[in-house]
Amino acid sequence: MAFLGLLILCTIFVLSAPRAVTKIWRFAREQGTGALVIRVPLLRDVGWGAALAPVTASFLVLSGTFGITNVGGTGSGNLFNAKSIPGDLFYTTLVLAVMALYTLVRPRPAGYLAAAGLTGIGAWVLYQALVLPRSTYDYEWYGWLRDQLYLPELLLLGTAGLAGGFLLTRRTIVADVRARRYGLAAQVERLSRTRAEAVDSAAAELRRLERDLHDGAQARLVALGINLRTAEKLIDTSPGDAKALVADCREASAKALSELRGLVRGIYPPVLADRGLGDAIKALALDCPVLALTDIQLPGRPPAPVESAVYFAVAEVLNNAAKHAAATAIQIRVAHARGLLRVQVDDDGVGGADPASGTGLAGMERRLGAFDGILAVSSPVGGPTIVVIEVPCALSWPKTSTS
Amino acid sequence: MRVVLAEDFYLLRAGLERLLAAHGFTVIAAVDNAADLLTALLEEKPDIAVVDVRLPPTFTDEGLRAAIEARRQLPGLPVLVLSQYVEQLYARELLADQGGAVGYLLKDRVFNDDQFTDAIRAVAGGGTVMDSEVIAKLMTRRQRDEPVTRLSAREREVLALMAEGRSNSAIAQRLFISDKAVGKHSTNIFAKLNLPPSEDDNRRVLAVLAYLNQ
Numbered sequence: 001m002a003f004l005g006l007l008i009l010c011t012i013f014v015l016s017a018p019r020a021v022t023k024i025w026r027f028a029r030e031q032g033t034g035a036l037v038i039r040v041p042l043l044r045d046v047g048w049g050a051a052l053a054p055v056t057a058s059f060l061v062l063s064g065t066f067g068i069t070n071v072g073g074t075g076s077g078n079l080f081n082a083k084s085i086p087g088d089l090f091y092t093t094l095v096l097a098v099m100a101l102y103t104l105v106r107p108r109p110a111g112y113l114a115a116a117g118l119t120g121i122g123a124w125v126l127y128q129a130l131v132l133p134r135s136t137y138d139y140e141w142y143g144w145l146r147d148q149l150y151l152p153e154l155l156l157l158g159t160a161g162l163a164g165g166f167l168l169t170r171r172t173i174v175a176d177v178r179a180r181r182y183g184l185a186a187q188v189e190r191l192s193r194t195r196a197e198a199v200d201s202a203a204a205e206l207r208r209l210e211r212d213l214h215d216g217a218q219a220r221l222v223a224l225g226i227n228l229r230t231a232e233k234l235i236d237t238s239p240g241d242a243k244a245l246v247a248d249c250r251e252a253s254a255k256a257l258s259e260l261r262g263l264v265r266g267i268y269p270p271v272l273a274d275r276g277l278g279d280a281i282k283a284l285a286l287d288c289p290v291l292a293l294t295d296i297q298l299p300g301r302p303p304a305p306v307e308s309a310v311y312f313a314v315a316e317v318l319n320n321a322a323k324h325a326a327a328t329a330i331q332i333r334v335a336h337a338r339g340l341l342r343v344q345v346d347d348d349g350v351g352g353a354d355p356a357s358g359t360g361l362a363g364m365e366r367r368l369g370a371f372d373g374i375l376a377v378s379s380p381v382g383g384p385t386i387v388v389i390e391v392p393c394a395l396s397w398p399k400t401s402t403s
Numbered sequence: 404m405r406v407v408l409a410e411d412f413y414l415l416r417a418g419l420e421r422l423l424a425a426h427g428f429t430v431i432a433a434v435d436n437a438a439d440l441l442t443a444l445l446e447e448k449p450d451i452a453v454v455d456v457r458l459p460p461t462f463t464d465e466g467l468r469a470a471i472e473a474r475r476q477l478p479g480l481p482v483l484v485l486s487q488y489v490e491q492l493y494a495r496e497l498l499a500d501q502g503g504a505v506g507y508l509l510k511d512r513v514f515n516d517d518q519f520t521d522a523i524r525a526v527a528g529g530g531t532v533m534d535s536e537v538i539a540k541l542m543t544r545r546q547r548d549e550p551v552t553r554l555s556a557r558e559r560e561v562l563a564l565m566a567e568g569r570s571n572s573a574i575a576q577r578l579f580i581s582d583k584a585v586g587k588h589s590t591n592i593f594a595k596l597n598l599p600p601s602e603d604d605n606r607r608v609l610a611v612l613a614y615l616n617q
Contacts, residue, residue, distance in 0.1 A: 254511050261488050271490050274456075274463035279492060286491040289543050 111172035118168055122161025129154035190369075198370035201363065212263055220256040224249050268308060277307040278334065281343075284315055285332055290322045290347070292330040300395030302341055306371050310343060310389060313364040313375060317345045317387045320360065325349025325385055336395055343389040351383035404527060407449040408433040409440040409466055410485075411458050419453065419513065426520045437465035444473040444480065451527040455510075456486040456493070467493055471500075478502055481527045485510050489534050491541065498531070498612060506532035506568070525568050531608040532568035539563070541612075553595050561588040566611045 103110040129151055231245040264270065272280040278298040285292035301307065314332070321327045327349030334343050355361040355377045365375040373391030406428045410416040413435075420430050432443040436459045444452055452473070458465040470482045483506035484497060497505045506526040512534065513519050522532045542551070542563060554562065557578075564574045575585045589607075593600045598610045 250514050254514055257487075257511050265488070270457075270488050271492065275492075283490050283492040286495070287540055 108172070108176065111168070115165060115168035115172050117165075118161055119165025122158050122163070122165050124158075125154055125161055126158030129158055194366065194369040197366045201367060209263065209267065212259075216259040216263070217256045220252050220259070224252050224256070227252070269311065272307060272311050276301045277310060280307075280311050281314055281332060281334060284311070284318055285330070288318045288322060288330065290318075290327050290330050292318065292332060294332045294334070296332075296334040298334055298336055298395070300336075300397045302336070302391070302393045302395055306341065306373075306391050306393045309364075309367045309371060309373070310341065310391060313368060313389055314343060314345065316360045316364050317389075320353060321345070321347040321349055321385065325351065325353065325383070327383075327385075339392055339394060341389075341391045341393050341395075345387045345389075347383070347385050349383050349385055350381075351379045351385050352381040353377055353379035353385050404428050404451065404524075405431045405447070405449045406523075407431060407440070407443045407447055407452045408454075409435070409437075409443075409452070409458060409469075410455045411435040411462075412455075415455075415510075422513070422516055422519075423453075423523075426516065428520075428523070436460065437469040440466065441469045441473055444469070445476060448477060448480070451481040451483060451523055453483050453485065453523065456484055464493070467496070471496060474500060474502065479504050479529070481529070482506070483508065483523055483526045483532070485513070489536050491537060494533060494537050498609075501609065503531055503609065504529045507537065508532065508534045509536060521573070522568070530568050531612065533566055533608075533612065535563065535567055538566045541566070550596050554592060558588050558592050558595075561585060562592050562611060565589065565592075566608060568608050 099110070227245050227249050231242040231249070234242040234245065269280060269283075271283045275283075276298075278296045281296060282294050285294045302310070318330065318332075321330050325347055327347035329348050331346045332343070333345075334341075336342070353361070355365060355375070361375065361377065368375055368389065368391060371391050371393065373389065376388045376390075377385070378387075379385040404427070406423055408416065408419055408423070408430050410419060410433070416433055416435065420433055423430055431447055431449060432439075434440050434443055440452075440454065440458070443449075452470065454466045454470050456464055456466045458469075467484060470484055474480050474482060478500070479502045481504035482497075484493070485508055486493070487510055489507065489509055494507050497507055504526055506522055508519075508522060512522070525532050542559065551559075560578060561574055564577060569577070571585045571589065572582050575582045578585070590600065592598075593610075601607050601610060
């Protein structure tokens with residue numbers, strides 16, 4: 001009867017577990033907004049190792065609580081004596097359920113627990129089978145004989161437990177230690193690559209600036225000087241021509257100014273220097289030809305280089321949305337939480353944006369990469385496009401004004 | 404007309420002083436930082452303040468902040484803000500109190516002294532003057548909007564000039580058309596944009612800006 005109850009409970013658990021998993025999966029998708037970066041670890045990431053955790057953990061806990069130490073013997077703690085189980089049915093179920101939940105939330109530690117538990121159970125059973133009887137029963141013939149009756153089963157169970165435990169340890173603990181070591185190597189590799197890219201792009205940027213200044217404002221100033229010198233010579237003999245030249249000079253200086261203004265915006269936008277990232281993004285939204293709404297929750301200022309990289313990335317994203325996606329509305333959200341600056345730009349355009357094909361977004365991604373930042377794009381054909389920028393950084397609070 | 408001038412770059416400050424004096428303005432104070440500017444504005448209550456956005460001590464947007472603060476304490480104080488670059492964000496902040504008597508121009512506009520002094524007089528008279536770059540950005544932004552696309556090319560030109568704070572006769576001069584033609588265009592514009600018609604230049608500018616900025 002009690003065995004039937006246990007069976008029913010187990011069935012209910014097995015049937016409800018997939019639903020629980022689906023529920024948590026959906027919750028993770030919603031929390032992760034946009035199914036781009038899902039951080040909640042999932043059962044399938046850890047595989048069958050963690051799936052075993054509830055069972056082994058329950059066994060460990062129950063044996064600790066109710067003293068199933070005497071595996072091969074008689075009494076309430078006997079593993080093969082079903083009498084002990086019905087009485088503990090409630091606790092068994094409780095522990096199973098709790099462990100199942102724990103496995104879903106923290107699969108990796110649960111996997112470690114399962115590995116350690118399985119190995120431990122295997123070793124304990126073998127100990128019971130081979131060592132303990134001799135010391136406990138003092139070679140009394142009936143005790144020894146009775147132990148021998150169970151010996152094959154115990155040996156099988158113990159060996160299976162040990163083997164499973166070793167296998168599981170390899171899959172979880174050993175694998176993670178290795179991943180950690182290789183992960184560090186991979187991070188070193190990634191850091192040196194992003195550093196090289198950052199240096200390269202900075203150098204390219206300087207070359208571009210030099211060219212622009214040389215061909216633009218500098219050339220105009222040279223012409224200005226020549227014209228002014230000519231005007232100086234003409235001013236007495238032919239005042240009319242001199243006046244026309246001076247007017248030319250004025251126009252040339254206005255053009256030089258406007259070119260310099262464009263250059264300055266490209267280097268470090270003044271509004272970014274004045275007001276910081278939040279207002280600079282608001283200014284970008286206002287200048288965007290498409291209606292762009294902003295929701296900015298930024299209590300302080302990120303470090304200047306991060307501000308700059310994020311600003312240009314957002315500018316590029318807005319530019320793409322307006323030019324290529326034919327969007328009619330854009331939503332920009334900026335927030336900082338738990339040491340992570342997060343910017344999300346949604347548009348209702350035609351989608352199909354590929355960060356790999358366009359050089360603009362790829363360049364921005366490299367630039368953000370120098371700060372361990374990421375730029376993720378979800379842009380199915382037909383839209384909508386969602387771009388998420390995340391950069392780990394701390395905020396600093398503006399100095400209190402002295403004036 | 405009594406002018407308070409705030410500009411931290413000495414050459415430019417001296418140049419502006421000379422230019423203003425040559426056009427019959429009286430520069431009663433020429434300051435080079437935001438704190439002095441605020442004091443001068445509140446004490447002198449000038450007919451107009453000509454203010455550079457970027458001033459010491461932090462060289463960010465102190466000039467703008469000081470101007471907005473002064474207008475909070477003295478509502479309607481005429482302020483013309485000059486900057487090396489224009490931002491719609493700053494234009495909005497200046498227009499936010501809806502008191503009029505506000506100007507926001509690129510520093511380059513100083514080169515054309517007649518237009519510049521016209522702008523000063525317009526702002527001192529309670530008008531609103533926005534730089535053509537601000538207007539151009541607003542216009543491109545509203546391109547997808549139905550009513551603006553209904554305007555003819557000429558009407559768009561008139562609208563842009565109107566938003567810069569120009570009177571009908573100034574617009575007529577600029578576009579080489581008659582005052583009457585400008586009047587007709589502006590009536591059409593107001594009808595097409597569903598704005599209440601107005602003869603008051605400042606109310607007209609504010610209506611247009613509000614429409615473009617909505």
